[in-house]
Amino acid sequence: MPLARIDLPAGKPPEYSRAVADVVYNAMVATLNAPQDDRFQVISEHTPNTLIIDPTYLGIQRSADALIIQLILNEGRTVEVKKSFYKAVADGLQERVGLRREDVVVALVEVRRKIGPSVTALPSTQLDVSRGTRNAPLRLCRTHKTDSTASGSAAPELIQSRWRAARSSSWARVATR
Numbered sequence: 390m391p392l393a394r395i396d397l398p399a400g401k402p403p404e405y406s407r408a409v410a411d412v413v414y415n416a417m418v419a420t421l422n423a424p425q426d427d428r429f430q431v432i433s434e435h436t437p438n439t440l441i442i443d444p445t446y447l448g449i450q451r452s453a454d455a456l457i458i459q460l461i462l463n464e465g466r467t468v469e470v471k472k473s474f475y476k477a478v479a480d481g482l483q484e485r486v487g488l489r490r491e492d493v494v495v496a497l498v499e500v501r502r503k504i505g506p507s508v509t510a511l512p513s514t515q516l517d518v519s520r521g522t523r524n525a526p527l528r529l530c531r532t533h534k535t536d537s538t539a540s541g542s543a544a545p546e547l548i549q550s551r552w553r554a555a556r557s558s559s560w561a562r563v564a565t566r
Contacts, residue, residue, distance in 0.1 A: 391417055391462040392429045398454060399434040406432050408485050413458055414476035420470060421462065442494060455492040464499035473495060 417423040
């Protein structure tokens, strides 16, 4: 599940933001083999004081329309695949919204697929507050067993100690009432 964060200058019409998001998504599907309908994007508009992009870094002249695209995805893609993604995004934005290729800054953040137990939040409909007391079991998350080489055998104890700490917090007490 790649997550795209798109930071662009304020003042553009909503259609502009949507077109940028569409280009990024289409490039992800076409070049990075992201699954169809696996679309998670955060689009933020910024004033010149909150979106700082050096106008001449590495000798590239950037305009006030420059934007940043950050994509968080699983590691494992080749340099050629990444370059094809960069090209697809830059060409697509040039074609679709008229953005200069020099005004596109792309940062890929790769994460390991399996680094130990992962936690996934459950929908609120799956919370277990059946007994309605402070000591009632409250399932806020579930763990998935993954590669244990990174975390060793201490991972279950770590998760249990964090659960005990969270359960004793005021937030957990309010949730169990």
